[in-house]
Every structure is written in structure tokens, then in C-alpha cells.
Amino acid sequence: MIHSHIHVFIEVRDQKLMDVSLELLHEANELKKQYKNKGIDQKVIALLLGYQIQSMIETCYRFGADEVIVVDHEKLMYPTSQHTTAALVQCINQFHPEVLLIGATVVGRDIAPRVAAEVATGLTADVTILEVDPLENSNLLLMTRPAFGGNLYGTIICPDTFPQMASVRPSVFIKKEYHKPVVAPIHVTVNFDQNDWIEVVQRYHKPEQAIDLSKAKIILSAGRGVESCMDIVLETAHLLKATLGASRALVDRGVVSKVNQVGQTGTTVRPSIYLACGISGALQHTAGMDQAQTIIAINTDEQAPIFSVATLGIVADAKEVLLKLKEYI
Ligand SMILES: Cc1cc2nc3c(=O)[nH]c(=O)nc-3n(C[C@H](O)[C@H](O)[C@H](O)COP(=O)(O)OP(=O)(O)OC[C@H]3O[C@@H](n4cnc5c(N)ncnc54)[C@H](O)[C@@H]3O)c2cc1C
Structure with missing residues (x-):
């Protein structure tokens, strides 16, 4: 099985793209450069999941996606962990990413370990530094995160299973506009054939935090x-x-x-x-x-x-x- 490309999970909340996803698109471009220097061609692929999200596709190209994979399904309008995990797992099984990056938001922290378990790969959570292994013939991603309350930094690799998965905190990286050419996105149909574990009965908006x-x-x-x-x-x-x-x-x-x-x-x-x-x-x-x-x-x-x-x-x-x-x- 050939695993390729750097996939970024694009989180949509209340019909808005989360900033961390755009930050990760930029960081994926930085990794793409490092792979290129080693003679490995990777694309930056945005995995855009949601409902009626057509208008957000262009934003993904603007912030650095080479290609966009879209899963547009009504169950993803107010997605539960179950549906987001199922959709991501089906995308991974279809596209076999080399690397998958997820923002460590409340949603990302919830789904990333579920996805990793479902596809039987490792997950490095709360990463603050991402690099491609400088060793010749290595495709490994070096994922560094603080450990022991920040007193040590650990660099973790995932050499045997794919994708190499990391969740990354918001604001660790910056977002950057690339304005890449907008090409037709790849639409993926997913099956949510299990019984729903969770039924959303009503949604309440928490009052906006006074500060961000x-x-x-x-x-x-x-x-x-x-x-x-x-x-x-x-x-x-x-x-x-x-x-x-x-x-x-x-x-x-x-x-x-x-x-x-x-x-x-x-x-x-x-x-x-x-x-x-x-x-x-x-x-x-x-x-x-x-x-x-x-x-x-x-x-x-x-x-x-x-x-x-x-x-x-x-x-x-x-x-x-x-x-x-x-x-x-
Ligand atoms: C797992 C874990 C996670 C943590 N996460 C965080 C975190 O997210 N954020 C965080 O901040 N900490 C975190 N901490 C705590 C962190 O280790 C420190 O204890 C904390 O940051 C210390 O806060 P402080 O600098 O205000 O207090 P202190 O360490 O008590 O320092 C007070 C400072 O004020 C100076 N000072 C005293 N009087 C004056 C004055 N009049 N004028 C000017 N300076 C003065 C002193 O010289 C001293 O340097 C975490 C710890 C652990 C174990």
C-alpha cells in the first residue's frame, strides 16, 4: 500500500472554518517543502467535512490546499464524534495519507484518538514542532511535544503504521495566504450505517467568551x-x-x-x-x-x-x- 500526501482535517464549526485548520494548511506546506528537498513529492490535501460547505472550498485553496476532499452530509451539520470519526476513517481508507494533521480543539482532541484507534495507527497529541526526518530515505515525521509538565520535550515517530498522525494546538503555527489555483474538489460519499449512539435534541449557544x-x-x-x-x-x-x-x-x-x-x-x-x-x-x-x-x-x-x-x-x-x-x- 502506498501512503502519500499530507492531509489536514478542516474543522467547521457553526458554518465557520476554525483558524487552527488554516494554520495547519500552512504548516503542511512547510512540511511539503522539506519532503521536496528530499526528492519526495507530497500534496497538501484539505479534508473538509460538514454540511452545505461549498463556499468554504475556495478558502482551503486560498490558505494553501493543493486539493480539497469534501464530505458534505447532513449528519455533519452538527457533527457528533461518531459521525466525524466515521467520515475521517472512510477518507483515510480511501486515500491512504502519509500524514494526517488535526487541530487540538475540543473536537480534535475528541476525534483524533478515535480515528487513530479505528485505523490502528499512532497519535502524537498536542504537538508543538513538526519536521521531516533529515535522514536520507526516511519519510518519517518528527513530532515534538512537551512532556512532564513542559520540563522536557519528546520527539515521537510513528514508523510502522499510517497515517502518521498529530494533533496540534491552535496558535502554535501561523496561517498564510497562498491563493493556490481552485480546482474541482473530490467529493466523497460516506456511509453512516451504524445506529446513532447520540441524538442531538437541541443546541444551546454558550454566551460568547468575553475575551479571546x-x-x-x-x-x-x-x-x-x-x-x-x-x-x-x-x-x-x-x-x-x-x-x-x-x-x-x-x-x-x-x-x-x-x-x-x-x-x-x-x-x-x-x-x-x-x-x-x-x-x-x-x-x-x-x-x-x-x-x-x-x-x-x-x-x-x-x-x-x-x-x-x-x-x-x-x-x-x-x-x-x-x-x-x-x-x-
Ligand atoms: C502540568 C502543569 C501545567 C502548568 N500549566 C501552566 C500554564 O498553562 N500557565 C502558567 O502560567 N503556569 C502553568 N503551570 C505552573 C507553572 O509551573 C508556574 O508555577 C506558574 O507559571 C508560576 O506563576 P507565577 O510566575 O505567577 O508565580 P511565581 O513562580 O510565584 O513567580 C512570581 C514572580 O514574581 C516576581 N515578583 C515578586 N514580586 C514582584 C514585584 N513586586 N514586581 C515584579 N516581580 C515580582 C518574582 O521574582 C517571581 O519571579 C503549570 C504547572 C504544571 C505542573
């Missing part, structure tokens, strides 16, 4: 060092039009809500400016923010690890700096 950290351009992030002056932190954030971020220490202490948490078990962010106040810079925190364009760190301890990822480091009491900043603004 992953999209914030300026983040003022608070750590335990500013716990006693959160009023000043909030006022400064407001003046800077910044979104409030936080370390887990502050979230665990109930000072700030979980939606504000940045890091390995919070949100991965990529703002233009990340202002870290009184944050030590534990690996679990920096894993979620070290891709920010400019990182400004304020900490009283000049040895604090946050300074190793900072563009600009200020060794000072964060309260005093924030008061000066407020006055200046």
Missing part, C-alpha cells in the same frame, strides 16, 4: 508578583487597550479567571506585545507565549527565567513601573 486571548494583539499578563496590585494592572490594561493574561498561579488562587490563563494548560498566544508583570517564566508559562513578537518582562529578580525569552527586561517592582506607565499614558 489567542487573537489579542496586546496582552498585559499578571503573575503572582502583582497579586497585591491587580487594580493597577487592570487600569493599565484598560489604558493600553490590552487584554488581560495571567499565569496559572493567579488563576489557581482565584484572582483571575481561567479564560485569561496563558501557557501549556491555558491559551497559546501570539500577540504583537506581551507585557509580563511579576511572572517568573516557568516553562509551562513560556510555552504559551514565547512566540509573541515583543516580550517585555518586569520582575524584581534579575535571575527570573522570564528574562531569557524577553525582548526587553526591566528589573524592578512591577507596581512602580505600571504606575509610571499609567501616568505616562
Whole structure:
């Protein structure tokens, strides 16, 4: 059996493409380049699953798909894990991908292990780095993910079974427009012939989260060092039009809500400016923010690890700096 091409699961939620799927299309193009350098031709193939999703096909080409495989079925309008898994498994059995990438959203985290089990392959979850093995004659994908609470990074390979599957967190990679030529998509008919395990009776919309950290351009992030002056932190954030971020220490202490948490078990962010106040810079925190364009760190301890990822480091009491900043603004 020949396995080829890099497939990306395109997640559609409420008739919208999830950003992580577009980020993965770009990353798949980066892998395609690495395969090409080894003389292996791969295509980037979008697996677009949903109902009445014709209008989203063009977006897949725009963001880097060479080909689009479409499964358009009414059961995929509000898909359950059962139907999404069945559709993906049937696509894998028909197209035999070399690599399959899935966004580690709530949906992706649910279906990726089910799909891997059904097609009897391995899954590397929560990957943050993807590379093609530089060794000659190797098609292997090197999938790196944090382990032991972010204190170690493990690189995992899947040498014996296909596809080589990885789930990847949102915002780890960036999306990029390619505007590839739009060609007719491949339509696949899938069978959902088992009894439905789950019946969707009614859907409720959770009220929109007031903030979406992953999209914030300026983040003022608070750590335990500013716990006693959160009023000043909030006022400064407001003046800077910044979104409030936080370390887990502050979230665990109930000072700030979980939606504000940045890091390995919070949100991965990529703002233009990340202002870290009184944050030590534990690996679990920096894993979620070290891709920010400019990182400004304020900490009283000049040895604090946050300074190793900072563009600009200020060794000072964060309260005093924030008061000066407020006055200046
Ligand atoms: C499995 C696991 C997952 C985790 N996930 C996350 C995660 O997603 N996000 C996360 O953030 N953490 C996470 N953590 C926790 C992480 O290891 C750290 O404990 C946490 O980030 C520390 O938060 P902190 O820097 O605010 O507090 P501390 O480590 O207590 O650091 C406080 C810092 O403030 C400085 N400081 C004190 N006073 C001042 C002052 N007046 N002005 C300026 N600086 C001052 C100190 O020098 C110190 O560096 C996780 C841990 C585990 C085990």
C-alpha cells in the first residue's frame, strides 16, 4: 500500500472554518517543502467535512490546499464524534495519507484518538514542532511535544503504521495566504450505517467568551508578583487597550479567571506585545507565549527565567513601573 500526501482535517464549526485548520494548511506546506528537498513529492490535501460547505472550498485553496476532499452530509451539520470519526476513517481508507494533521480543539482532541484507534495507527497529541526526518530515505515525521509538565520535550515517530498522525494546538503555527489555483474538489460519499449512539435534541449557544486571548494583539499578563496590585494592572490594561493574561498561579488562587490563563494548560498566544508583570517564566508559562513578537518582562529578580525569552527586561517592582506607565499614558 502506498501512503502519500499530507492531509489536514478542516474543522467547521457553526458554518465557520476554525483558524487552527488554516494554520495547519500552512504548516503542511512547510512540511511539503522539506519532503521536496528530499526528492519526495507530497500534496497538501484539505479534508473538509460538514454540511452545505461549498463556499468554504475556495478558502482551503486560498490558505494553501493543493486539493480539497469534501464530505458534505447532513449528519455533519452538527457533527457528533461518531459521525466525524466515521467520515475521517472512510477518507483515510480511501486515500491512504502519509500524514494526517488535526487541530487540538475540543473536537480534535475528541476525534483524533478515535480515528487513530479505528485505523490502528499512532497519535502524537498536542504537538508543538513538526519536521521531516533529515535522514536520507526516511519519510518519517518528527513530532515534538512537551512532556512532564513542559520540563522536557519528546520527539515521537510513528514508523510502522499510517497515517502518521498529530494533533496540534491552535496558535502554535501561523496561517498564510497562498491563493493556490481552485480546482474541482473530490467529493466523497460516506456511509453512516451504524445506529446513532447520540441524538442531538437541541443546541444551546454558550454566551460568547468575553475575551479571546489567542487573537489579542496586546496582552498585559499578571503573575503572582502583582497579586497585591491587580487594580493597577487592570487600569493599565484598560489604558493600553490590552487584554488581560495571567499565569496559572493567579488563576489557581482565584484572582483571575481561567479564560485569561496563558501557557501549556491555558491559551497559546501570539500577540504583537506581551507585557509580563511579576511572572517568573516557568516553562509551562513560556510555552504559551514565547512566540509573541515583543516580550517585555518586569520582575524584581534579575535571575527570573522570564528574562531569557524577553525582548526587553526591566528589573524592578512591577507596581512602580505600571504606575509610571499609567501616568505616562
Ligand atoms: C502540568 C502543569 C501545567 C502548568 N500549566 C501552566 C500554564 O498553562 N500557565 C502558567 O502560567 N503556569 C502553568 N503551570 C505552573 C507553572 O509551573 C508556574 O508555577 C506558574 O507559571 C508560576 O506563576 P507565577 O510566575 O505567577 O508565580 P511565581 O513562580 O510565584 O513567580 C512570581 C514572580 O514574581 C516576581 N515578583 C515578586 N514580586 C514582584 C514585584 N513586586 N514586581 C515584579 N516581580 C515580582 C518574582 O521574582 C517571581 O519571579 C503549570 C504547572 C504544571 C505542573
